[in-house]
Every structure is written in C-alpha cells, then in structure tokens.
Amino acid sequence: MEFATPLVPARLIKRYKRFLADVTLEDGRDVTAHCANPGSMMGLATPGTKVWLEPNDDPKKKLKFGWRLVDHENGHFTGVDTSVPNRALKAALMAHQVPGLPAYDLVRPEVKYGQNSRIDFLLSGNGPDTYVEVKSVTLSRQPGLAEFPDSVTARGAKHLAELAQIVAEGHRAVMFYLVQRTDCDAVTLANDIDPAYKAAFDQAAQAGVTVLAQACKIDPTGISLGDPIPFRA
Numbered sequence: 001m002e003f004a005t006p007l008v009p010a011r012l013i014k015r016y017k018r019f020l021a022d023v024t025l026e027d028g029r030d031v032t033a034h035c036a037n038p039g040s041m042m043g044l045a046t047p048g049t050k051v052w053l054e055p056n057d058d059p060k061k062k063l064k065f066g067w068r069l070v071d072h073e074n075g076h077f078t079g080v081d082t083s084v085p086n087r088a089l090k091a092a093l094m095a096h097q098v099p100g101l102p103a104y105d106l107v108r109p110e111v112k113y114g115q116n117s118r119i120d121f122l123l124s125g126n127g128p129d130t131y132v133e134v135k136s137v138t139l140s141r142q143p144g145l146a147e148f149p150d151s152v153t154a155r156g157a158k159h160l161a162e163l164a165q166i167v168a169e170g171h172r173a174v175m176f177y178l179v180q181r182t183d184c185d186a187v188t189l190a191n192d193i194d195p196a197y198k199a200a201f202d203q204a205a206q207a208g209v210t211v212l213a214q215a216c217k218i219d220p221t222g223i224s225l226g227d228p229i230p231f232r233a
Helices: 084-094 154-168 195-207
Strands: 008-016 020-025 030-035 050-055 065-071 077-079 106-113 117-124 130-137 139-142 144-148 172-179 184-189 210-219 222-228
Touching (some): 008 030, 020 065, 084 117, 084 172, 084 222, 117 154, 130 154, 144 172, 154 172, 154 195, 172 184, 172 195, 184 210
Parallel strands (some): 030 065, 172 210
Antiparallel strands (some): 008 020, 008 050, 020 030, 106 117, 117 130, 139 144, 210 222
C-alpha cells in the first residue's frame, strides 16, 4: 500500500490529546499533524524523534498533515497510523496472499457481530465463515520483540470474548496481530500493562480462537505485509 502523497520528514515537538502532534518541518515551520492512533504510543512519542508526515490539500480537513511513521534512524521504521493494517490486510486478502487465511470468495469489512461490535473482516467461501479481528502492534521494550497492547484496552478484551463466542457457534475466529515495526521478528502480550487482556486472550485461545501474527515492510514510500512471525503466548 503506497502513501497517497509523498511523505515529508519532521521532528516531533510533542504529542497531545491523543490525536494531535506538534512537529517542526525541515524548513523550520512548526505545524500540527493529525495522529491516527488512540493508544499510548509508548516509546514512540519522545520529543525530538524523527517522524514522517503525509501532506494533504483536502479543503475538508483542518489539519494538512498526518503522522504516518517514526524513523528510528537506524534503518528501521514504525507505522503509527492504526488504520493502515486493515487497509494493507484487505488488499492482501483480496489477492489471496495471507498465510493461514486461504482464499475466500468474499471479503467483507466492518460486519456487525457480538454486542454492538464490528468484526474487521468476515471471510466467506468454502468451509465455515471466518471472523478476523486485526490489532496494530507498535510497542517494543525488548530488542526484536513486539508487544500488545501498549495501554489498557477493555475494548480489546471484549473482542476476544466475542471471538470465543463465534467459535462456540461453529465458525472460525482469528486474532491477527500485525506488527507495524521493521525491527521485530516476534510478538507477545504485554501482560504487565493489561492483565485483563491477557486473561481474555487465554480464555479465547482455550475456546479455539486462532492466533496469527505477521510483520510489515515499511519505508517512507508505503507499507505492505511482510512474513508471518512467531507469536509467543
């Protein structure tokens, strides 16, 4: 998935109110960028961090820049836009290029299920329907190891319980962790950050929910799916 417009580099001043970030562009201008990430962004929002922004000229948008990447300045990047994984995964599903999720005739996003929830993707075709919940993973506190979540997520625990119910109803359910970091080759749960999520995950796994994890290929031109990586329970 290529970015709609070429990204421009900047330096982070501060991130605040979750969805806003003040940055300094290379020409010295200070601007405010939209930050499409409701999480804590632990380890990614240190003032002075090099970031990449996507400019836009949409008259309907108040903010003319969107924060897309953190540049670790060692050849590695982290994608901070949590909407990107679903777009990248949808393209791969349509092309039948996701290991662990074989070809399906129909890929439907945002289908209602559970208690006032929407599943990221409902896959239909041969065999039982497959419900796929996608989580963007950006936290890393140990070299090479990504972790989810980066903050308490009652919504995430709710989704796991609903996936378990889907399995009980005779369908297939998949918890899909998409790691938006190029410096990690495995993913696990941040049990210390959200023990309730860990407990919900264990119950879902025991109920038969499948767990898949995949890396991303990231640079300032775009983001695409990489190879499957191990999930460490």
